[in-house]
Amino acid sequence: MATTKKFYFYVLLCADNTLYGGFTTDVAKRVATHNAAKGAKYTKPKTRRPVKLLFHEEFTTKTAALQAEWHFKHQPREDKLEFLQKHGVQVRLR
Incomplete structure (x- = not known):
C-alpha cells in the first residue's frame, strides 16, 4: 500500500517578533533546522x-x-496577523 506524501506550509514567530512562512515535508524537522x-x-x-x-x-x-507560502510571504504584516487570527492563532509577541 503506497503512502501519500504530505506537504506543509508553516508560519514561525522569530525571536525579533517577525513572521516567517515556509514550505516543508516534515514540520518538526524543519523547525529544528531553523533553530540550528x-x-x-x-x-x-x-x-x-x-x-x-x-x-x-x-x-x-x-x-x-x-x-x-508565496501568498503569505507577499502580504503586509497586518494581513499575515489577520490570516493567523482567522486560523485560530493568537500571536503573543515576545
Whole structure:
C-alpha cells in the first residue's frame, strides 16, 4: 500500500517578533533546522532565533503548499496577523 506524501506550509514567530512562512515535508524537522541556524537565510541571524511554530497546514500537492507560502510571504504584516487570527492563532509577541 503506497503512502501519500504530505506537504506543509508553516508560519514561525522569530525571536525579533517577525513572521516567517515556509514550505516543508516534515514540520518538526524543519523547525529544528531553523533553530540550528541551518534553515533559511532569514532565520540564521541570532537575533531571529529561537523560532516558534505558530501554524502549519497540510496539502496533498507540493504546488498547493508552495502557493500558500508565496501568498503569505507577499502580504503586509497586518494581513499575515489577520490570516493567523482567522486560523485560530493568537500571536503573543515576545
